[in-house]
Amino acid sequence: MPFQSVRFAERIFPFTTTMAIEVVCAFIFKDDHIWMGRRPDHKHMGGKWEFPGGKIDDGEDAETALKRELIEELGIEISIREVVAEVTHEYPNKIIHLRAFRVSSKEDPKLIEHTEGQWIPINTSDYLDWASADIDLWQTFHRARRAQ
Numbered sequence: 330m331p332f333q334s335v336r337f338a339e340r341i342f343p344f345t346t347t348m349a350i351e352v353v354c355a356f357i358f359k360d361d362h363i364w365m366g367r368r369p370d371h372k373h374m375g376g377k378w379e380f381p382g383g384k385i386d387d388g389e390d391a392e393t394a395l396k397r398e399l400i401e402e403l404g405i406e407i408s409i410r411e412v413v414a415e416v417t418h419e420y421p422n423k424i425i426h427l428r429a430f431r432v433s434s435k436e437d438p439k440l441i442e443h444t445e446g447q448w449i450p451i452n453t454s455d456y457l458d459w460a461s462a463d464i465d466l467w468q469t470f471h472r473a474r475r476a477q
C-alpha cells in the first residue's frame with residue numbers, strides 16, 4: 330500500500346488498521362548522556378519519557394520530519410547522522426515503526442512541548458516510566474553497540 334494510503338487508513342480506522350505508523354526520533358548525545366523528554370499528559374503515552382521526534386507527515390522524508398519535529402518540540406536546529414536503532418512495536422491500539430537517528434546540535438534543548446527533560450547516562454538500564462517502545466529501542470541500540 331502506498332505510504333499516503335497508509336496514513337489515510339490510519340485516519341479513517343485509527344483503532345483497526347494494522348499498518349505501522351512511521352515515527353522518527355533523535356538520540357542527542359552530550360558527554361556520555363542522551364536527552365529524553367516527558368510526553369505531555371494529554372497525548373498517547375502521556376507522562377512517559379521518550380526520545381524527541383514524531384510522526385512522518387504525508388510527503389515528508391524521515392530527515393525532514395525529524396528536523397521539523399526538533400524545531401517544534403525543542404527549538405533546536407540539528408544535523409542528522411546515521412540511524413542507530415529501529416523497532417516495530419505493538420501498543421494495544423496502534424503499531425509504530427520507530428527509527429532513531431544520532432543527531433547533533435549546537436544548541437541546548439528547550440522545553441516547548443515536553444513537561445520535563447533530562448540527560449540520562451548512556452549506559453542506563455533504569456527504564457522507569459519510559460514509553461515501552463523506547464525500552465525496546467534502547468535495548469536494540471545497546472545490543473548493536475555490544476556487537477560492534
Ligand SMILES: Nc1nc2c([nH]c(=O)n2[C@@H]2O[C@H](COP(=O)(O)OP(=O)(O)OP(=O)(O)O)[C@@H](O)[C@H]2O)c(=O)[nH]1
Nearest residue numbers: 352354372373374379380381382383384425460462463
Ligand atoms: N516522538 C516519539 N514518539 C514515540 C516515542 N516512543 C513511542 O512509543 N512514541 C509513539 O509514537 C507516536 C508518535 O509520536 P508523537 O505523538 O510524538 O507524534 P506527533 O508529534 O507527530 O503527534 P501529533 O501530530 O499527534 O501531535 C505516539 O503514539 C507516541 O506515543 C518516542 O521516543 N518519540
